[in-house]
Amino acid sequence: MNLPYAPSRIEAVEREVPVNKALLLGLYRQMLAIRRIEEASAKAYAQGKIGGFLHLGIGQEAVCVGAVGALRPEDYVVATYREHGHAYAKGMTARSILAELYGKKTGCSKGLGGSMHLFDAEKNFLGGYGIVGGHVPLAAGVAYKCKYLGEKRVTLCFFGDGAANIGGFFEGVALAALWKLPIVFICENNLYSMGTPLYRSLSVEDVSMKALAFGIARDRFDGEDVLRVRARLAEAVERARETCEPTLIEVRTYRFRGHSMSDPGQYRTKDEVEEWKKRDPLSIARRRLVEEADADEGELRQIELGVKAELEDAIRFADESPPADEYLPFTIKE
Amino acid sequence: MPTMNIIQAVNDALRLEMRRDPRVVILGEDVAKFGGVFRATSGLVDEFGPDRVMDTPLAEAGIIGAAIGMALYGLRPVPEIQFADFIFPAFDQIVNELAKFRYRSGGQYPAPVVIRTPYGGGIRGGHYHSQSPEALFIHTPGLKVVVPSDPYEAKGLLLSCIRQNDPVLFLEPKRIYRASKGEVPEGDYTIPLGKARVVREGTQVTVIAWGSMLHTALEGVDKAAELGISCEVIDLRTLMPFDVETMVESVKKTGRAVIVQEAPRTCGFAAELSATISERAMAWLEAPVERLCGFDTPFPYTLEHEYMPNGDRVLSTIQKTLDW
Numbered sequence: 235m236n237l238p239y240a241p242s243r244i245e246a247v248e249r250e251v252p253v254n255k256a257l258l259l260g261l262y263r264q265m266l267a268i269r270r271i272e273e274a275s276a277k278a279y280a281q282g283k284i285g286g287f288l289h290l291g292i293g294q295e296a297v298c299v300g301a302v303g304a305l306r307p308e309d310y311v312v313a314t315y316r317e318h319g320h321a322y323a324k325g326m327t328a329r330s331i332l333a334e335l336y337g338k339k340t341g342c343s344k345g346l347g348g349s350m351h352l353f354d355a356e357k358n359f360l361g362g363y364g365i366v367g368g369h370v371p372l373a374a375g376v377a378y379k380c381k382y383l384g385e386k387r388v389t390l391c392f393f394g395d396g397a398a399n400i401g402g403f404f405e406g407v408a409l410a411a412l413w414k415l416p417i418v419f420i421c422e423n424n425l426y427s428m429g430t431p432l433y434r435s436l437s438v439e440d441v442s443m444k445a446l447a448f449g450i451a452r453d454r455f456d457g458e459d460v461l462r463v464r465a466r467l468a469e470a471v472e473r474a475r476e477t478c479e480p481t482l483i484e485v486r487t488y489r490f491r492g493h494s495m496s497d498p499g500q501y502r503t504k505d506e507v508e509e510w511k512k513r514d515p516l517s518i519a520r521r522r523l524v525e526e527a528d529a530d531e532g533e534l535r536q537i538e539l540g541v542k543a544e545l546e547d548a549i550r551f552a553d554e555s556p557p558a559d560e561y562l563p564f565t566i567k568e
Numbered sequence: 569m570p571t572m573n574i575i576q577a578v579n580d581a582l583r584l585e586m587r588r589d590p591r592v593v594i595l596g597e598d599v600a601k602f603g604g605v606f607r608a609t610s611g612l613v614d615e616f617g618p619d620r621v622m623d624t625p626l627a628e629a630g631i632i633g634a635a636i637g638m639a640l641y642g643l644r645p646v647p648e649i650q651f652a653d654f655i656f657p658a659f660d661q662i663v664n665e666l667a668k669f670r671y672r673s674g675g676q677y678p679a680p681v682v683i684r685t686p687y688g689g690g691i692r693g694g695h696y697h698s699q700s701p702e703a704l705f706i707h708t709p710g711l712k713v714v715v716p717s718d719p720y721e722a723k724g725l726l727l728s729c730i731r732q733n734d735p736v737l738f739l740e741p742k743r744i745y746r747a748s749k750g751e752v753p754e755g756d757y758t759i760p761l762g763k764a765r766v767v768r769e770g771t772q773v774t775v776i777a778w779g780s781m782l783h784t785a786l787e788g789v790d791k792a793a794e795l796g797i798s799c800e801v802i803d804l805r806t807l808m809p810f811d812v813e814t815m816v817e818s819v820k821k822t823g824r825a826v827i828v829q830e831a832p833r834t835c836g837f838a839a840e841l842s843a844t845i846s847e848r849a850m851a852w853l854e855a856p857v858e859r860l861c862g863f864d865t866p867f868p869y870t871l872e873h874e875y876m877p878n879g880d881r882v883l884s885t886i887q888k889t890l891d892w
């Protein structure tokens with residue numbers, strides 16, 4: 235006997251997102267600041283001021299800014315090692331982020347962590363994670379806590395297309411679905427897992443399809459327009475907050491730089507990268523501001539100058555701060 | 569003889585063995601087209617094709633689990649885990665399946681999987697790219713654990729690993745991946761597993777190390793030599809099963825032992841070596857066995873230079889045993 239297939243859960247539909255000028259100005263400013271933070275870190279890395287492995291989110295800014303923009307301050311964000319933008323969008327300052335990357339005492343994690351270790355308990359930003367997929371069950375646990383305490387807070391968990399292959403991802407989503415947790419899983423599908431393109435890493439390239447197996451809501455869309463990201467996330471966030479229904483979202487995006495600073499990215503053609511740069515989320519937001527919201531050059535210039543000053547201050551702060559100086563206590567001293 | 573670094577020597581060993589033995593296959597993240605994050609498998613897919621050099625999805629438990637299945641019926645998989653820090657999603661497969669397969673099947677199913685993975689600090693990699701987890705695996709009966717310290721060692725040891733029937737964790741010291749260079753024979757040669765190597769003969773203190781710490785130990789020993797102190801230096805090479813005899817015989821001669829290990833101190837492998845020396849050579853010891861280790865802290869990002877054992881600390885530990 236053939237058994238019937240389970241019906242698919244809620245699937246979002248595309249609709250026009252009209253420009254709200256004040257909102258878009260704010261989001262544009264955030265994206266711009268994030269891009270400048272990434273550029274400043276790349277430079278500092280080249281100068282040896284930042285060590286370790288540095289993963290930049292240049293090109294993907296609309297995803298973190300749009301998604302986090304759909305949250306309230308009391309909501310939680312759990313991110314990956316490509317998390318500088320997410321931290322900033324959640325309200326952390328350029329100062330505390332850059333100082334952390336520099337390994338300075340004034341960094342958000344006292345300089346003990348560095349690039350993959352941004353935490354801010356006050357801003358409810360629960361860190362970067364360097365072990366791919368390991369953070370997904372942990373995010374489910376945070377969401378459980380919210381439900382348990384009746385808090386009406388949402389947890390937003392970011393991950394990459396590569397992470398959609400590892401056990402931790404499946405186990406985390408399975409628990410969230412089973413326990414009906416107030417959580418949104420968002421896959422930043424930038425088409426590559428390090429040097430591996432999607433078609434060599436996923437048998438089905440639509441990551442949101444995995445939601446069907448867990449019986450949870452799903453959504454899937456292009457991530458270059460920050461307003462669209464924000465609007466679509468808002469639906470999922472509301473569903474999580476009001477009815478404790480998890481959603482699995484796949485957003486298509488692209489990183490303009492290599493996987494990390496040590497990756498020259500030779501597995502992609504120049505043409506491919508150039509093609510994607512035409513869909514730069516910053517240019518799109520700027521164009522929409524001018525064309526659809528009558529923003530004038532002076533207004534935008536003002537924002538750009540503000541960001542420039544903010545970054546100059548943050549870089550100076552990171553440069554001048556004292557280095558990290560704390561260890562966990564050794565149990566045995568030499 | 570060509571001069572190679574460790575990466576080239578590993579690549580050379582893999583190429584040689586894949587030509588010799590069609591059962592050898594490689595799998596891992598970005599090992600084929602990309603040639604591995606450190607380029608250790610560079611060019612192999614071009615020569616041997618995608619059925620023998622496989623890019624996998626990001627799924628460590630899948631990689632190791634599948635390698636076990638391949639090995640049960642005669643393939644000789646050499647999976648790569650990008651960094652030792654990322655091996656833990658596969659820890660269950662390694663500890664509960666791979667290590668125990670031959671034993672619990674009454675010898676019917678040997679599982680000759682050789683897991684290659686770069687380990688260790690000294691590259692400013694921070695928490696997730698610096699750990700030295702050897703003790704966790706040495707403490708897993710059924711596994712062999714091998715650590716080369718230079719290109720010659722890397723090629724000879726890796727070939728031995730692939731040709732024997734037990735599962736092996738082959739830890740490659742990434743700090744000296746490119747920095748350690750030396751002559752490596754072009755053709756086939758092997759270095760026996762389970763045999764340590766006396767790198768330098770001496771009379772007053774035995775200094776024991778492995779992997780990149782061998783070079784740190786030698787730095788300290790050179791400084792000691794300038795002060796007229798004569799040290800014998802042992803490269804352990806195989807950590808499990810380790811060469812008790814070479815180590816104990818040396819300590820019986822010198823009467824003192826210093827073990828240099830990068831991993832945190834407590835429950836590190838140095839503790840096991842220290843216990844073994846104490847049990848076997850108590851009557852010959854002139855001073856307690858000393859351990860120079862990393863600290864009991866998550867691997868530090870900013871304070872790495874303080875954490876890593878260095879030549880000066882090796883020297884002062886040597887002096888400590890002499891002053892006791």
Ligand SMILES: Cc1ncc(C[n+]2csc(CCOP(=O)(O)OP(=O)(O)O)c2C)c(N)n1
Pocket residue numbers: 316364365366367393394395396397398422424426427428493597626628650654657
């Ligand atoms: C468990 C684990 N395996 C491997 C790695 C090495 N690694 C770091 S990021 C990465 C690719 C992940 O790609 P994806 O999830 O698509 O995220 P993206 O980097 O594209 O943002 C790999 C293989 C790791 N950090 N953790």
Ligand SMILES: [Mg+2]
Pocket residue numbers: 394395396422423424425426427428
């Ligand atoms: Mg990706």
